[in-house]
Amino acid sequence: MMRESRLNGFFFLLGSLAAWELAAQAGWLNPLIVPPASKILNSFSSLVWSGQIPLQILASLERAAVGYALAAVVFIPLGILMGLYDAFHRGLEVIVEMLRPIPPPVVIPVAMLVFGLEDEMKIFVIFFSCAWPILLNTVDGVRNIDRVLLQTAKTFGLSQQKIMWQVIVPACSPQIMTGLRVSLPITLILVVISEMVGSTDGIGYFVLDSQRRFKVAQMYAGMLALAILGYALNQLFNLLCRIFLPWHVGMNKRME
Amino acid sequence: MSNSKNFNWSGWLAFTLLLFLWEYGSRLSPKLQLYIPPISQIFIALGGLVFSGQLAVQLWITLVRFVEGYLLAAAIAVTLGVILGYLRFVHSFLEMLIEFLRPMPSVAIIPVAVLLLGIGDSMIVAVTVYASIWPVLVNTIDGVRHIERTLVDTGRTFGLSRREILWQVILPAASPYIVTGLRVSLSIALILVTTAEMIAGSKGLGFFILDEERSLHSSNMYAGIIVVAGLGYTLNRFFLTLESRAMKWRHGMSAREAA
Amino acid sequence: MALGNITCQVEPREFVSFVGPSGCGKTTLLMSIAGLIAPSAGKIIVKGREVSGPPGNLVLVFQEFNKSLFAWRSVLGNVRFGIDARGNRSRETEFKARSLIELVGLKGFENHYPWELSGGMQQRVAIARALAYEPEVLLMDEPFGSLDALTRLELEDTLLRLWGELGTTILFITHDIEEAIYLSDRVWVLSRRPSQIIEELRIDFPRPRSQVATRAEGRFMEIRNKIYRRISDEGAG
Numbered sequence: 192m193m194r195e196s197r198l199n200g201f202f203f204l205l206g207s208l209a210a211w212e213l214a215a216q217a218g219w220l221n222p223l224i225v226p227p228a229s230k231i232l233n234s235f236s237s238l239v240w241s242g243q244i245p246l247q248i249l250a251s252l253e254r255a256a257v258g259y260a261l262a263a264v265v266f267i268p269l270g271i272l273m274g275l276y277d278a279f280h281r282g283l284e285v286i287v288e289m290l291r292p293i294p295p296p297v298v299i300p301v302a303m304l305v306f307g308l309e310d311e312m313k314i315f316v317i318f319f320s321c322a323w324p325i326l327l328n329t330v331d332g333v334r335n336i337d338r339v340l341l342q343t344a345k346t347f348g349l350s351q352q353k354i355m356w357q358v359i360v361p362a363c364s365p366q367i368m369t370g371l372r373v374s375l376p377i378t379l380i381l382v383v384i385s386e387m388v389g390s391t392d393g394i395g396y397f398v399l400d401s402q403r404r405f406k407v408a409q410m411y412a413g414m415l416a417l418a419i420l421g422y423a424l425n426q427l428f429n430l431l432c433r434i435f436l437p438w439h440v441g442m443n444k445r446m447e
Numbered sequence: 448m449s450n451s452k453n454f455n456w457s458g459w460l461a462f463t464l465l466l467f468l469w470e471y472g473s474r475l476s477p478k479l480q481l482y483i484p485p486i487s488q489i490f491i492a493l494g495g496l497v498f499s500g501q502l503a504v505q506l507w508i509t510l511v512r513f514v515e516g517y518l519l520a521a522a523i524a525v526t527l528g529v530i531l532g533y534l535r536f537v538h539s540f541l542e543m544l545i546e547f548l549r550p551m552p553s554v555a556i557i558p559v560a561v562l563l564l565g566i567g568d569s570m571i572v573a574v575t576v577y578a579s580i581w582p583v584l585v586n587t588i589d590g591v592r593h594i595e596r597t598l599v600d601t602g603r604t605f606g607l608s609r610r611e612i613l614w615q616v617i618l619p620a621a622s623p624y625i626v627t628g629l630r631v632s633l634s635i636a637l638i639l640v641t642t643a644e645m646i647a648g649s650k651g652l653g654f655f656i657l658d659e660e661r662s663l664h665s666s667n668m669y670a671g672i673i674v675v676a677g678l679g680y681t682l683n684r685f686f687l688t689l690e691s692r693a694m695k696w697r698h699g700m701s702a703r704e705a706a
Numbered sequence: 707m708a709l710g711n712i713t714c715q716v717e718p719r720e721f722v723s724f725v726g727p728s729g730c731g732k733t734t735l736l737m738s739i740a741g742l743i744a745p746s747a748g749k750i751i752v753k754g755r756e757v758s759g760p761p762g763n764l765v766l767v768f769q770e771f772n773k774s775l776f777a778w779r780s781v782l783g784n785v786r787f788g789i790d791a792r793g794n795r796s797r798e799t800e801f802k803a804r805s806l807i808e809l810v811g812l813k814g815f816e817n818h819y820p821w822e823l824s825g826g827m828q829q830r831v832a833i834a835r836a837l838a839y840e841p842e843v844l845l846m847d848e849p850f851g852s853l854d855a856l857t858r859l860e861l862e863d864t865l866l867r868l869w870g871e872l873g874t875t876i877l878f879i880t881h882d883i884e885e886a887i888y889l890s891d892r893v894w895v896l897s898r899r900p901s902q903i904i905e906e907l908r909i910d911f912p913r914p915r916s917q918v919a920t921r922a923e924g925r926f927m928e929i930r931n932k933i934y935r936r937i938s939d940e941g942a943g
Contacts (some may be wrong), residue, residue, distance in 0.1 A: 199536075200543025207544070224562050278457065285458035286465060292679035294634070296642040296652070297672050300660035304668070305482045380552040380638075387557070388657070389645050396554070399646070401556035410562075414555045421550030597773040600742050603759075604766045605788040605839060615791075619778045696778045696819045 219287070226408045235412035244394070244416045251393040252420075254310050255382045258317025259374065265318075266326040267367060273326075274333025287326070295320035295377070296384050303389050313385040313393075320381045321374040328373070332366025333359065365439045372428055379421055396419070484666045492666035493673060496545075502674055509640055509652040510678065511566060516575025517636040523630060524580040528587025528625070533617070538588065549585075553578035553635075554642055561647050571643040571651070579636040583628035589622025591617060623697050626690055633686055637679055653677075708734040709746070710900035721869055723878040723886035725933060726896030732879045735901070736845050740766040741876070741913050754845075765841040769848040771832040775820040781807060781831050782816040788839030806834045809871070810864060826857035830864065837868060843875045850923065851881070857883075859917055862889060866915060887926060888915060895936050904941075905920050905936050909914075 208228050214220050215227035235279040247400065273280040298319050299312070306312035308447045386395030394436035432439075466486055466558050469514040473485045531538040557570075564570040594617060603618040644653025656671040708731030716722055724732050735929040737743040738750050741760040750757040752764070765788065768774040776784055785803045805818055820828055829849055836844055850858040862885060869876055872873070880886050886893050887909055895905035907929060911920050920926060 195679070197539075197543070199539040200546075202542050203540040204547070204625045282457045283456050284455055285462040289462065289676075292683065293676040294638045294641055294679055295670060296638055296645060297656055297675050299645070300657050300668055301672070304660055304663075319623060351653070376552065380554055383552050383554050384642050387554070394646075398555055399558050402562060407562070410558055414551060414559070417555050418547060418551035421552060422547075425550055463932075556858050595770075595773040597770055598776070599766050600766070601768065601774040601776075602738075603742060604740055604764070605791050606760050611791060615787075616776070619776065622778070696780075696821075701708045 223405070223407060226411070230408045231415065234408040237413050238412055239416075242327045244397075244413070247392060247394040247413075248420060250440065251382050251386065251395065254313040254393070255317060255378050257310075258314040258382075259304045259321055259378050261314065261425065262318045262321035262325055262374065263371060266322050267329050269334055270326045270329025270361070270367075270370075274330040274363070275359070280330070287323075291323050295381055297389075299385050299388050302385075308389045308391065313382060316385045317378050317381050320377050324373040324377065325367075325370040328362060328370025329363065329367050332363030332370075335366065335379060336362045349361075368436060368439075369433055375424055375428055376421065379417075379424065382416065452572070481515065481663065481665060484669065488666045489669045489673070492664075493670035495574045496667060496670055502671070505655045505671075505673060506649065506678065508650050509675075512571050512575065512644075512651065513636055513640045513682075514571045516640060517579055517632065519572070519630060520576040520579035520636065521574070521583055524583035524632075525587050525625060527580075528584045528628075529591055529613070529617070529621070531584075532588040532591025532621070533613070535592075545584075549581060553581070553639065557643055557646055560643075566647045566649065571640060571648060574643045575636050575639045578639045579632040582631040582635060583625065585625045586628030586631075587621065590621030591626070594620045613663060623694065630686060630690070633682060634679070637675075637682065640673060708899055709738070710897075710902040712896075712901065712903055714894060714903060714906075716843075716875060718875050719873045720892065721866075721876045721878065721890050721892040722894065723880060724893045724894050725880060725883055725886045725937065726901065727898055727937050730896045730898050730940075731901045732896060733847050735896075736766060736877065736879055740764055740845050742766065763842040764845060765836040765839050765843075766845040766847065767793075767832050767849050769837045769851050771829045771849070771852075772820070772825070774832060775828055775835075777795075777820055780817050780819055781812060781823070784831050785834045785838050785883050787835055792839075803834075803838050806838050806846065809836045809868060815856055826861060829853065829861060833861075833865065833868070837872060837874065840879070842876065843877060846876065846878045848879050848881065850885070853937065858885070863917065865889065866913075870914065882936070883930055884921070884926075887929055887933070888917075888920060890937050893929075893933065895933055898940050904940070905933070907933065 211225075212222075212227045215222070215225065215230075220227075235244070257346070269283075295316065299316055302312040302315045308314060340358060340362055341354065344354045349357065354430060382393065383395030383398075386393035387399045390396045394413060394417055398410055398417070401410035401413055469483070470485045470487060473479050473483050493502075501651075531541060557574055560570045560574045560577075564573055598616055598620055599612060602612040605614065640651070640655075641653035644651035645657045648654040652671055652675050656668050656675070659665070659667040659671060712735065714722075724731055724735065734743065738745055739752060739757065741750075741757045741764070744758065752761060755761070776787065778848070779787065782803060785807055786799070789799045789803060804816065807813060810833060811835070812827060812830055815823065815827070820831065823831065833849070852859050853861065864890060865876075878886070878889060890909050893907045893909060894903050895907075896902070897904045909929065911923060
């Protein structure tokens with residue numbers, strides 16, 4: 192049954208593309224706004240082969256990766272501390288709650304003031320945007336660790352440090368992964384926004400620039416590249432999850 | 448905040464300390480003052496903007512766009528989601544398309560929208576609608592699909608027609624999922640409105656903040672950010688209140704399941 | 707194929723039970739009678755009329771009550787569900803619903819939500835809901851199967867009391883042989899797949915039945931052993 196539905200979807204997609212192509216050729220669609228699908232695919236492949244799109248993607252990915260990694264390195268340990276020590280959590284709580292409601296894109300002008308249009312600006316924006324999902328999920332993960340688990344570790348006479356690394360970190364890692372997973376699309380979105388608002392390269396800038404120059408097919412090609420990038424990052428993440436947390440993936444599969 | 452009963456002394460203390468650090472730290476160098484003006488200056492600017500009515504105007508513009516985009520997206524997404532969740536056959540056709548469109552960051556649609564609709568209210572609302580549909584759609588489909596067969600059978604054994612089952616069983620049963628989607632799209636809608644205003648707008652809070660940055664009026668910029676944050680917070684609180692009233696049958700259940 | 711040719715005659719106001727080895731299709735039987743499953747071959751005939759879809763004078767009470775109660779409706783809201791569906795809202799129906807709630811022993815819980823009740827209480831709500839609909843026939847699919855032993859005994863008596871007062875015909879499925887004997891006027895034993903009726907027993911212990919007295923009767927164990935042997939032969943064969 193599953194395969195049948197995949198086929199349905201596949202044919203629908205194919206059918207829509209064909210219909211699009213026909214409509215464009217027949218002159219029903221305004222070529223300045225919606226060029227034929229073939230033109231877009233053409234543009235896409237030439238941009239890929241010429242290295243233009245990969246270059247832009249690389250530029251975007253660099254910033255994204257640094258911002259993402261920085262956020263993980265700072266906020267996961269912070270989250271663990273906040274989850275374990277209630278006093279620490281209460282101390283930082285007000286500050287976190289004050290900063291949380293700020294929609295991430297709105298931070299871009301601030302970053303632009305301080306960092307100009309350089310990479311650091313985008314890195315900072317991504318760092319800020321990923322902070323809350325990563326932090327809050329980590330805190331949640333630590334807090335939701337079953338008491339019984341910790342008590343079991345204690346009866347076996349484990350030292351505090353051993354408990355931290357052998358019980359606490361593995362136990363909250365699924366939830367940490369959730370935070371990291373949620374931050375992935377956020378990272379992508381913000382790299383695109385920050386490039387659209389203030390940049391001279393990157394895939395986000397590429398799409399906007401193409402639109403401004405009325406190179407419409409290119410613009411769509413850029414969007415296609417973004418969709419593929421988003422999909423690829425997702426798959427990569429799932430793969431990493433399966434490598435690092437095979438036990439959890441198996442457990443979830445069972446529950447389904 | 449965690450306990451409304453216990454006032455979080457340490458939290459507020461830390462926060463106040465941070466504010467003090469900001470106030471005096473920023474006065475250390477004139478260059479710093481430009482990028483990160485002292486808190487007092489920001490509040491003075493905020494006051495000025497509020498009194499001149501300037502902020503109110505921009506806030507209203509942004510709010511109207513937000514509400515329009517959010518509600519329109521919700522209506523479309525819930526309707527579509529119920530249809531797709533219920534009619535598996537139809538869903539099988541669209542599933543792949545949805546899978547392909549989802550990973551694309553919705554902000555990438557802004558240039559297309561500018562092409563189609565120029566740089567006005569309709570562009571901004573359109574972009575907001577596009578982005579806000581996804582969480583609600585996906586969650587609604589999920590919710591309708593996960594409805595226990597037994598519930599629908601119960602409706603049937605009582606002789607309910609298909610339409611009655613839709614309204615009296617399926618929608619209420621899927622509502623927790625739908626509400627989750629609506630909550631996520633709340634933040635997304637606000638993000639998209641402010642982003643669209645920044646990238647291709649001429650009015651609204653997003654534009655205002657960027658504009659003030661460009662003219663190096665940093666205090667005004669921060670004041671604008673505070674207002675946007677306040678807007679986001681208020682919208683969230685409002686939503687949570689509505690949610691807890693409508694979903695009180697659910698809240699207890701989740702608490703019990705967690706216990 | 708789950709069911710073979712099953713023909714049986716149920717008198718109005720009778721309480722009958724089906725027992726049989728696991729997987730013999732008891733649930734399929736009930737769901738078919740209720741019109742929730744269409745037979746892959748053959749017909750279901752109820753009161754001389756063929757069944758295709760819920761006939762409107764039968765209600766099925768499910769085993770997984772927690773999945774069949776509407777979490778967003780209060781106890782009263784759930785009990786009224788069938789009545790509301792008919793469009794009969796009136797002061798009379800409200801009163802009827804409330805008196806049923808009292809009859810199942812849940813007076814005072816009208817405004818509670820299902821999650822606030824214990825398993826036994828939830829099943830009582832499901833039963834009250836079914837009875838509020840005033841069906842001619844009540845179908846019950848192992849309704850007490852997920853409950854603990856003591857609650858089960860309690861609900862058996864509650865059910866008998868309700869049946870006594872309302873006179874609905876009841877078709878009951880259970881894997882608990884003694885429960886079947888305790889509750890019913892007649893018990894049918896089903897074979898393995900494809901199920902057929904391999905034994906029919908008339909139970910004529912006096913009513914009202916008592917958990918102590920009725921079960922203590924010598925013949926109770928006789929009947930029970932007879933059925934048990936029939937079923938284990940089926941299961942083993």
